Amino acid sequence: MKSAVETLNPTRVRLTVEVPFEELKDSLDAAYKKINQQVTVKGFRKGKIPARVIDQRFGRGAVLEEAVNEALPKFYTEAVNEAELNVLGQPEVDITELKDGETLNFTAEVDVRPSLEIPDYSGIEVEVDAVEVTDEDVEKSVNELRDRFASTSPVERPAVEGDVVTIDLEAKVDGEVLEDGVASGVSYTIGSGELLDGIDEAVTGLEAGGEATFTTGLEAGGEATFTSELKGGSAEGKESEVTVKVTQVAARELPELDDDFAQLASEFDTLDEVKADSRKRLENMKQYDQATQAQERVLDKLLELVEVPVPEKLLEDEVGTRKHNLEHHQLGQMGLDLEGYLKIQGKTVEEFEAETKEQAVKGIKTQFVLDELVNKEKLNVSQEELTEHLMRRAASSGMSPDQFAQAVVEGGQVPMLVGEVARGKALAVVVEAATVKDTNGEVVDLSDEDESAESATADESAESAEAAEAEAEAKNES
Structure with a gap:
């Protein structure tokens, strides 16, 4: 031959x-x-x-x-x-x-695959947000914990914002009560914005036994928010006249912020210890976010340094796969179609198409560049690293590690996972060589950060259409 x-x-x-x-x-x-x-x-x-x-x-x-x-x-x-x-x-x-x-x-x-020349990347410099936790941040965190331990008690007075009211709802369209437009015994916190648009104004000032009628547009994806009984029901897209009856008004009572609360709501003995723990957790979260931000910005800088031609057919397939996964997996789980999703996002079809193409181009370029770096730096993946990555992917897919591993093996996707881990290590090498400073001008040391942050960022940035499709197939097979 x-x-x-x-x-x-x-x-x-x-x-x-x-x-x-x-x-x-x-x-x-x-x-x-x-x-x-x-x-x-x-x-x-x-x-x-x-x-x-x-x-x-x-x-x-x-x-x-x-x-x-x-x-x-x-x-x-x-x-x-x-x-x-x-x-x-x-x-x-x-x-x-x-x-x-x-x-x-x-x-x-x-x-x-195009032949790529990876230039010297040691001169990359990026700026990230400084890790700063204020007293206000700590107070907000403690108050959120306090809210979770709030109690309610019935009161005989007009309802005000913050009260928890028990209500009955009846929705009509063109004067006819909807079959799926009746709900009883619904608990609602006034001001939470968790029910229909206009309901806060309707129930504020009512006492138990009070009744009010208001009109709301039940447009899917609009400002009006459906109750679980009405969401996606027969009134979708139509304007409805809703009658709401208050059967009980209850005032929320917050516990005192003292050492007794600390012992009730946490493993600590004093409120000061709770605040110190909250500050530490917030610092850890901000450090994680800072590391993720650094990796994303270093990756963007790296891509600017390398000229990467993108195969047209591969780009076409990547765009198609991203659309398919969005419509048939992500939106389906939320009970939305593409039209409803775009309405919520405030985007036109043309804007969505352009954004999807831009994301696909970046995903392909990222994979090509990081794969080239894997070869250049002679990076290998250990069994331990592969297992850790599989555990993370299983968690994100909602499957058990055993289920996900079986689906991956049966689908012949083990090399794909190895590639993801290797690309994560390649990005970590570039981040380590780069100069990262925060907004205060201080050099940020990322060496002690959790390696899973690096790997997770690389996975998200470098995930190709093949990887996205493989995960979708793994879910289906389970």
Whole structure:
């Protein structure tokens, strides 16, 4: 077999392959055997029909077609390996010449990974937010904890903001009560914004037994928020007249912020210890966010340094996969379609298309660059690192580690996970070499940060369409 490579552009090549006819012998034998098992000829036992009879009855052309279809993948793979190509996706094959007993010639156009030059990245400098926890931040955290331990007690007075009211609801459209527009015994905190638009004004000032009627637009994704009974119901997209009746008004009572509260709400004995713990937790969260921000900004700087051509077909597939995963997995779980999602986001279809393409381009470039860095830095992935990464991916998919691991193995996606871990390590190398300063001008040392932050950031930035689709398939298989 002879083969030659023609570079069409930085991301696409054409292979020209010439195969001597004698190399088709095994495939021809297999073709005759397959046809033998599929046809019946009077006078011959099944599977024992001579080749000349098959040629006479069914045509030599049918045998050649079967043999060539069986042999092409093998010859294509040999040509790819001989040329040391890193191909992407499926090739477009064209048989240019097939002469019985003489030769088989074909061409194969296929996308390839572009050749990249990674420049010196040690000069990268980025600025990130400083880690600052104020007394106000601590007070807010403690008050949020305090809110979770609030109690309620019924009162005989008009309802005010912050009260918890028990209400009955009845929604009408065009004067008719909706089948799914009636709800009783609903608990609602005035001012929380968790029910219908306009309900706060309607119930404020009412006492138990009071009743009010108001009109609201029940547009999915608009400012009005559905109760669980009404969400996505028959009134979706229509304006409804809602009658609300208050059956009870209860005042929320917050516990005193003292040492007794500390012992009730935490493992600590004093309020000062609770505040100190809150400050420490907030600092850890901000440090994690700072590390993530540093990695994202270093990655952006790195991508600016490298010229990365993007294969058109790969980009098309990536965009399609991102749309598919959004519509059929993420939005489906939220009970939304694409139209409703865009309405909530305040985006046009054109803006969504442009944003999706931009994200896809960045994802492809990131994977190409980080993979090149993996090779350049000779980075390897240990079994321990792979296991830790699998545990994180399992948690994000909502599956148990065993379930996720089984789905990954059965789907042949282990190399994909190894690639994700390796890319995370490559990004960590660049971050370590970069200069990171906070908004106060102080150099930030990220060496002591949790390595999972680095890996998680790299996974999110570098996840290709293949990885996203694989995770979706793993969920489906479970």
